[in-house]
Amino acid sequence: MKRGHIxxxxxxxxCSKSRQTLQLIMEARQEVEVIEYLENPPTFQELRSVVTALGIAASGLVRTSEAVFRELGVDLATLSDDAVIELIVANPILLQRPIVVDSDKAIIGRPPENVLRLWS
Incomplete structure (x- = not known):
C-alpha cells in the first residue's frame, strides 16, 4: 500500500463477515476509513467507482437475500448498471458487504480473506 493512502x-x-474483514485489515496494520454505510450511505458516484474498481456489473453489489429486495420485486437482469446503483442508493441495506476499496482496486470480503489480495 502506498504511504499516505487510506x-x-x-x-x-x-455483519460477522464485515467484522472479520475489518479485523484482518487492523491486524495487517493497514490504515482504514470505516464507513458504516447504513448510517452514511454511499453516493451514486461512490458506488459507480466501486463497480469500476471491482470490475463487475452493478448487480453484483446487490444482496438479493434481503427482505427489502424481495419486497421490491425487482428483476436485476432488466436493469442497467445505473438503475441498479440508484436502487442501492435508495435502499443501502441492499449493498453487498463488506466492500474494501484501495485506490483503484476493490474486493468484496466474502470470504474475509479476500482482503489480503489488496496488499499482496
Missing part, C-alpha cells in the same frame, strides 16, 4: 471499508458492524 483504504476504505463499507462496513456493517452487525
Amino acid at each position: 483504504m476504505r471499508i463499507f462496513h456493517n458492524p452487525r
